[in-house]
Structures are given as structure tokens and as C-alpha cells.
Amino acid sequence: MRFSTFIYSIRQGFKNIGRNKMFSLASIATMAALIFLFGLFYAIVANFNHIVKSAEEGVAITVFFNEDATQDEINQIGADLKKRDDVLEVKYVSAEEAWESFQEEYFGDNKELAEGFKDDNPLAKSANYEVYLKNVESQDELVSYAENLPQVRKVRKSDAVAKTLSSVNVLLWYGSLGIMLILLGVSIFLISSTITVGVNVRSEEIAIMKYIGAKDGFVRLPFVIEGILIGLIGAVIPLVLFYFLYNKAVAYVMTKFSLLNNLVDFLPVSEVYRVLLPVGLLLGVGIGFLGSFVTIRKHLRA
Amino acid sequence: MSLIEFRDVSEVYIKGAPPAVDKLSFDIDNGEFVFITGDSGSGKSTIIKLLLRELIPTSGKISVAGMDLGTMKHRKIPMYRRKVGVVFQEFRLLEDRDIYANVAFAMRVTEAKPKIIKKKVPAALSLVGLAQKYKSYPNELSGGEQQRVAIARALINEPALLLCDEPTGNLDPSNSWEIMHLLEEANERGTTVVVVTHNQEIVNEMHKRVITLNKGVIVSDVQGGEYR
Structure with missing residues (x-):
């Protein structure tokens, strides 16, 4: 043309x-x-x-350890979780941090109400890993993986949200x-x-x-x-x-x-x-x- | 040498109905001027449609310049039609364009160079006596003038064959004669002209070959003949 x-x-x-x-x-x-x-x-x-x-990025599963878990074993759990492709971030929360966070959530500005627990952390055995997912759909798979890791006591997940x-x-x-x-x-x-x-x-x-x-x-x-x-x-x-x-x-x-x-x-x-x-x-x-x-x-x- | 050859050509529009043209056989030579006449429904316009390759013959063979129209492929039709000029009773100009654009349109369609279009369009309009009115729109012209524009458009690509379907059907006698003179001039320049008409006066006075049809059949084919 x-x-x-x-x-x-x-x-x-x-x-x-x-x-x-x-x-x-x-x-x-x-x-x-x-x-x-x-x-x-x-x-x-x-x-x-x-x-x-x-x-989704905010949805996390919480991994708790056995009482007798050593620091090395806890570190190993963290390393195993981090290795996975569907994991975005693994955050260690110590017993003290867990208690701090609980106080914030439940007592808010009235922290004096928690004074009674001052020297006796009720969450002493609640050190955990907060594991953030890349995709919320892989939550079930990750939970069963975490549950089978040595020295893992309990895995808490957020079924409804996911x-x-x-x-x-x-x-x-x-x-x-x-x-x-x-x-x-x-x-x-x-x-x-x-x-x-x-x-x-x-x-x-x-x-x-x-x-x-x-x-x-x-x-x-x-x-x-x-x-x-x-x-x-x-x-x-x-x-x-x-x-x-x-x-x-x-x-x-x-x-x-x-x-x-x-x-x-x-x-x-x-x-x-x-x-x-x-x-x-x-x-x-x-x-x-x-x-x-x-x-x-x-x-x-x- | 024959430009057009019809061999036992029949055209049936509706299966079972009588044919519009029935086993027509005739030749038209290069440079001839031929009238095709007959009453309404005699098959005159069907011949034009067959020659334009608007219709394919139901049976028989039509050749134009050695090309078999029945077996012609769809993509070859445009090239064939560029060798055939056509003039209709209703002029069929593009109302939204001036007459220069109407005539140039026929050249644009053939993808001619703009330089050549600019040269040939004024010449074609001069030939039909409308050089001064090139900016006018069709609705500003008389019927005779519009038909002259249609003739300029039909002739601008220098076709070997000019088909005219009732070209004076919408014109008064004086305009009709003007148009016929233009067609005669084109014929004198070498174009083969086929005119379908039922204008008795024109046919009788021009003393050309006359093919007369009745109910799709040729009833007479006379050189220098008269309207029957």
C-alpha cells in the first residue's frame, strides 16, 4: 500500500x-x-x-518450645523455619517481651493493674517465634511442619483470618x-x-x-x-x-x-x-x- | 477481436423461477458501441451485473478481455473492475464531497500517485465541460451535470470497457443527448461502450448496434438497428 x-x-x-x-x-x-x-x-x-x-503479611503463627529446650535447640528451630520459602520473617519473642505485649493489650494505660505480677512473669514459659507468612494460603502446611520440629511444644495459628x-x-x-x-x-x-x-x-x-x-x-x-x-x-x-x-x-x-x-x-x-x-x-x-x-x-x- | 464473449449464459436468481437471462450468446468487439434494449424484466440489467462480476452466471461462460468472469477469484475482482468504467441511472455520486473529490476518488481507489491525480482530474472534468465547477457539490448541480461527473469518474482510469445502465433514465431530452455525445466521444477515443437503455429516440437516431432482449432471450441483434 x-x-x-x-x-x-x-x-x-x-x-x-x-x-x-x-x-x-x-x-x-x-x-x-x-x-x-x-x-x-x-x-x-x-x-x-x-x-x-x-x-497476610501481618498474619503470623506462633511457635512455642518445650520447657527443657536449650538455647541451641531454640536457635535451630528458628533456623529451620527461616529456611522455608513460604516464610517471610521469623521473629523471636522472649518471655519478657511476650509479657510486655500482653500488658499493653490487656491493661492499656492502666499498667498499675499488672503490678502484682511484677517479679513473677506469668508468661515465663512463653518465649516463642512469631513466623510471618509470604502467602496466607500456605499456613496449614507450615503449621504441620513446625509441629514436627524437635522441642516444639505447641503451634498457634489464626485459622479464621487466614x-x-x-x-x-x-x-x-x-x-x-x-x-x-x-x-x-x-x-x-x-x-x-x-x-x-x-x-x-x-x-x-x-x-x-x-x-x-x-x-x-x-x-x-x-x-x-x-x-x-x-x-x-x-x-x-x-x-x-x-x-x-x-x-x-x-x-x-x-x-x-x-x-x-x-x-x-x-x-x-x-x-x-x-x-x-x-x-x-x-x-x-x-x-x-x-x-x-x-x-x-x-x-x-x- | 472480441472484447466480450457470452456463451450460453443463463442466470437464475431463485431456484425454480424462470431465468433472468436464458442461454445468451453474443460477442462485442473492441471499440464497438452497443445498445442493449428491451422491456422491464427482459434481462438488460442482469447483463450489466454479470459484466461487473456482481453476479456469477448460473451456467455458461463470460469472458472479458480473455478473463473468465465465472472462475475469477474474489481478490482479482478489483483489478478487473479497474478496467471497466460504469455509469448508473442514479449517478451514484458521493454527496458529501465536491465533484473534484468524487472524480479523484476513482483514482485514489486504484492507489494512483497524488501527482497524477492532480493532473488527470482537471483534464477529465474539462472533457465533460465541468472544469469551472470542480468545487461544487453534487446537490448543487443539475441531473445532466451530475451524470457528466459520473462519466468523468468512469473514464478517468481509461477503461477498455464502459458500461452504462440507463444513463439517461433521469434526464430530460437535451441533457440526454449531451450525455450520449460524451459516450460517443469516449467510444471514438477507443473505449468499448455498452449502453442499456429503453430510450427509443436515442437508439433510433444513433444507428449503432442494437441487441434486443425479451424475457431473457435475444430477439434481435442488428448493426445500425432500431428500437423494437
């Missing part, structure tokens, strides 16, 4: 959008809505994942994937309908092109460019809008629900956009290309 023909087709693609203003606007609006929804879902999923990940987090995580992924697939199908259908309308509106022009010897590629190109442009414009608008709205929404949630400040840490917009921007643009352009290409191909074959 000649370069001048390519330029001509691009110009025609732009002109086509202008010629069918209402249809083009409807397509762009539909595409924008879809990409916006995609952005919204992605941001929710990405943030939830981030929150789950942080929570199970809830991992099942919510899986559910969220499946749910999001399902919704995104439906959105993808709907958007391809809509862009295809728009191009079909465009093709019907310009069926006379296509017929004339074919009568005077236009190759299929020549007829197809302006429509494909039109589809890509609609996809691109339809993607850029919501992505720009979403960029500003995201920051505002996060700020709003944080001020309105200040309780969440300590519990939830939202992803910064730059982090979300590292994936959302290329995927959103690709999605818009891809849907535009696919919808127009398939539709015009069908029409040319008819």
Missing part, C-alpha cells in the same frame, strides 16, 4: 467520525463508560489485593474476572453495532468503491482506523478523568472514614496507573480494532 493511500485512509477515518457525529459520540461514550468501569473494578481489585497482601482472607481474595479475583469478561463482550458487541450502523450509513459509498475497483483492504482501512480512533478517544477520556477522581475518592474515604486510616492503606494513583494506563489504552484500541475489523470483513464478504 502506498504511503499516500495510508495517509488518505487515516484522514478518511477522522472524517468518518465527523460525518457520523452522533454515532461516533455514542460509541465513544459507550467505550468511555466501559473503560471507566474497567478502571473502577481494577482499582478496587488492586487495592483490595494490596490490603489483603498487607493483612481462611477468610484467602477465600475473599479468590472470590474477588473470580468475580472481577467474570465482570471484566462480560464488559469485554458487551463492549465488542457495542462497537461492532456502531460500525455496522456506520457501514449501513455508508453502504452506498462502499458499493461505489467496489464498483470502481477498490481492494478490500482499501475499503476496510478507514473503518478500522475509525474504530481504533473511537477506542482510543473512548479510553483516554475516562483514564484522564479517573486519574483525578481516584485521588479525590481516596482522600474522601480517608477523611470521611478516619477509622480506616490505621487499617487500610490505599495504593497511590501512580501505582494503579502503571497497569491501568497501558491495559486501558490497549483495551480501547483493541476493542475498536477488533469490532471494526470483524464487522467490515463480514460486510465485504456479503
Whole structure:
């Protein structure tokens, strides 16, 4: 294909959008809505994942030792635990630290209530390892491993948290994937309908092109460019809008629900956009290309 | 030498229905000017559609410049159509473009160089007497002028064959004659012209070859003939 023909087709693609203003606007609006929804879902999923990940990192199992365990044996347990791939961090908590932490948790500002235990640490035999996991789903496996280590008396785990987090995580992924697939199908259908309308509106022009010897590629190109442009414009608008709205929404949630400040840490917009921007643009352009290409191909074959 | 060869060509649109054209056989030589006449439904337009390779013959063989249209592959059709100009009764111009763009469009489709397009389009518009109106849009022109634009578009790629389907059907007598003169001039320059028409006056006065159809069958084929 000649370069001048390519330029001509691009110009025609732009002109086509202008010629069918209402249809083009409807397509762009539909595409924008879809990409916006995609952005919204992605941001929710990405943030939830981030929150789950942080929570997972906070889930630990506690490994207690037999009373007669020597320091070397305790060190060996620590070393064995650290060797494992699913372990993020192993932290030794001495009996004193365990008691300190207990006092903080139960007596809060009224530490004087614990004065009675001053010289007699009730948790003297509670030195332990806090083992943090990389992935909460591997908790059961790690627990049975730890239980079988020599001189381990007891392993305490957080079943409820682990199970809830991992099942919510899986559910969220499946749910999001399902919704995104439906959105993808709907958007391809809509862009295809728009191009079909465009093709019907310009069926006379296509017929004339074919009568005077236009190759299929020549007829197809302006429509494909039109589809890509609609996809691109339809993607850029919501992505720009979403960029500003995201920051505002996060700020709003944080001020309105200040309780969440300590519990939830939202992803910064730059982090979300590292994936959302290329995927959103690709999605818009891809849907535009696919919808127009398939539709015009069908029409040319008819 | 024959440019067009029809051999026992039949076209059946609906299975079981009578054929639109029935075992037609005729030749048209290079440089000929031929009228195809007949009543509505006689099969005139079917011949044009077959020659444009819009239809494939149900049976028989059609050759144009040695190419068998029945076995022609889909991807070869554009190259074939570039050798065939076509003019319709309804002009079929692109209403959203000026007439320069309409004529240039036929060259763009063939991926001609922009330099050549710029040179040939004004010449083609001069040939049909519309050089001054190149910026006008189709709806600003009379029917006769629009048909002249259509002729300029059909001839710009210098086709070997010009097919005209009722080219004067929407025109008054004076405009009709102007159009026929343009077609005659094109024929004098070497283009083979096939005109489907039921304009009796024109057929009778031009004294060209006349093929007359009735119910899909040739009832007469006379050199210098008259409308029957």
C-alpha cells in the first residue's frame, strides 16, 4: 500500500467520525463508560489485593518450645523455619517481651493493674517465634511442619483470618474476572453495532468503491482506523478523568472514614496507573480494532 | 477481436423461477458501441451485473478481455473492475464531497500517485465541460451535470470497457443527448461502450448496434438497428 493511500485512509477515518457525529459520540461514550468501569473494578481489585497482601503479611503463627529446650535447640528451630520459602520473617519473642505485649493489650494505660505480677512473669514459659507468612494460603502446611520440629511444644495459628482472607481474595479475583469478561463482550458487541450502523450509513459509498475497483483492504482501512480512533478517544477520556477522581475518592474515604486510616492503606494513583494506563489504552484500541475489523470483513464478504 | 464473449449464459436468481437471462450468446468487439434494449424484466440489467462480476452466471461462460468472469477469484475482482468504467441511472455520486473529490476518488481507489491525480482530474472534468465547477457539490448541480461527473469518474482510469445502465433514465431530452455525445466521444477515443437503455429516440437516431432482449432471450441483434 502506498504511503499516500495510508495517509488518505487515516484522514478518511477522522472524517468518518465527523460525518457520523452522533454515532461516533455514542460509541465513544459507550467505550468511555466501559473503560471507566474497567478502571473502577481494577482499582478496587488492586487495592483490595494490596490490603489483603498487607493483612497476610501481618498474619503470623506462633511457635512455642518445650520447657527443657536449650538455647541451641531454640536457635535451630528458628533456623529451620527461616529456611522455608513460604516464610517471610521469623521473629523471636522472649518471655519478657511476650509479657510486655500482653500488658499493653490487656491493661492499656492502666499498667498499675499488672503490678502484682511484677517479679513473677506469668508468661515465663512463653518465649516463642512469631513466623510471618509470604502467602496466607500456605499456613496449614507450615503449621504441620513446625509441629514436627524437635522441642516444639505447641503451634498457634489464626485459622479464621487466614481462611477468610484467602477465600475473599479468590472470590474477588473470580468475580472481577467474570465482570471484566462480560464488559469485554458487551463492549465488542457495542462497537461492532456502531460500525455496522456506520457501514449501513455508508453502504452506498462502499458499493461505489467496489464498483470502481477498490481492494478490500482499501475499503476496510478507514473503518478500522475509525474504530481504533473511537477506542482510543473512548479510553483516554475516562483514564484522564479517573486519574483525578481516584485521588479525590481516596482522600474522601480517608477523611470521611478516619477509622480506616490505621487499617487500610490505599495504593497511590501512580501505582494503579502503571497497569491501568497501558491495559486501558490497549483495551480501547483493541476493542475498536477488533469490532471494526470483524464487522467490515463480514460486510465485504456479503 | 472480441472484447466480450457470452456463451450460453443463463442466470437464475431463485431456484425454480424462470431465468433472468436464458442461454445468451453474443460477442462485442473492441471499440464497438452497443445498445442493449428491451422491456422491464427482459434481462438488460442482469447483463450489466454479470459484466461487473456482481453476479456469477448460473451456467455458461463470460469472458472479458480473455478473463473468465465465472472462475475469477474474489481478490482479482478489483483489478478487473479497474478496467471497466460504469455509469448508473442514479449517478451514484458521493454527496458529501465536491465533484473534484468524487472524480479523484476513482483514482485514489486504484492507489494512483497524488501527482497524477492532480493532473488527470482537471483534464477529465474539462472533457465533460465541468472544469469551472470542480468545487461544487453534487446537490448543487443539475441531473445532466451530475451524470457528466459520473462519466468523468468512469473514464478517468481509461477503461477498455464502459458500461452504462440507463444513463439517461433521469434526464430530460437535451441533457440526454449531451450525455450520449460524451459516450460517443469516449467510444471514438477507443473505449468499448455498452449502453442499456429503453430510450427509443436515442437508439433510433444513433444507428449503432442494437441487441434486443425479451424475457431473457435475444430477439434481435442488428448493426445500425432500431428500437423494437
